[in-house]
Amino acid sequence: MKFKNIKIVFMGTAEFGIPTLKILNNIFNLDTIVTNYDKPSGRGQKIRFSAVKEYAITNNINLLQPKNLKDEGFVKKIQKINPDFIVVVAFRMIPKIVWKIPKYGTINLHASLLPDYRGSAPINWVIMNNEKITGVTTFFIDDKIDTGDILIQEGIKIDKKINAGELHDKLKLMGASIVEKTLKGIIENSLQRIKQSHKNKFNTAYKFDKKNLKIDWNQNCLEIYNKIRGLSPYPGAKTSLVSKSGETVNTIFYESEYFFEKHNHNNGKIIHEKGKIKITCKNGYLVIKNLKIEGKRRMDTESLLNGFKIEKYEMVK
Structure with a gap:
């Protein structure tokens, strides 16, 4: 109960922030949640609530959804709350008029070891760039993006086979833990x-x-392999299958393996053998394990080959 009088305003939208929200709600006084306003998305242009909004509704926590963070009415609401902290996880740029309000300051959780990988997609890029370690950082927000004074950092080794979704799930738990340590x-x-x-x-x-x-099929196998796992499951590494007649089909690759082996083929040649899809790259072959062909659901290669005539297609581009 020691910290239950510490008033918190949380700002965020993505599911990455949910473990942090749970800790803030359990240990501190989570007064208000600020998340993005509702807008249509997807093919059906339906309104879908963010994970953060769902949490606020389920736990009966005061919810604000401003379109403009500089809006006078919104700023006055935050001033009236008079929080001890604002905690930000995966949100928009916070204006100075807002981040200067809390007694102790505004703290941001970032999914990299700053100052490396400032920006919006650190989890994806560390895998795509074949980094060996990454981590989470808490820091005080200032006028620029991800440049404020660092408070706590914790690192983690990046497994050679992990994809962005799996790393995301590890880092969101680490992040929640260091937010708690930071505030205390x-x-x-x-x-x-x-x-x-x-x-x-x-x-x-x-x-x-x-x-x-x-x-880019002119890259080597390891670079392409890292790109596929770094963009899996979202937003997905994109390519096109090209048939002998020139027809193209948009495709997303989610999972692959690679091996180095000399060959005499052009890069991007599709080879279908023994229930596998192999694609030539600069210094070997990529074996596609899981993918989504335009107009079909995501599936493993074996399931796809049961009904899809891959032999029609000879190249990717």
């Missing part, structure tokens, strides 16, 4: 603020677009 440490005045380095060049976790989601 600030209250007890036992943490040291560490300035982030701005001198060296660090990796950036860029937003995804059509170009960086697409597989």
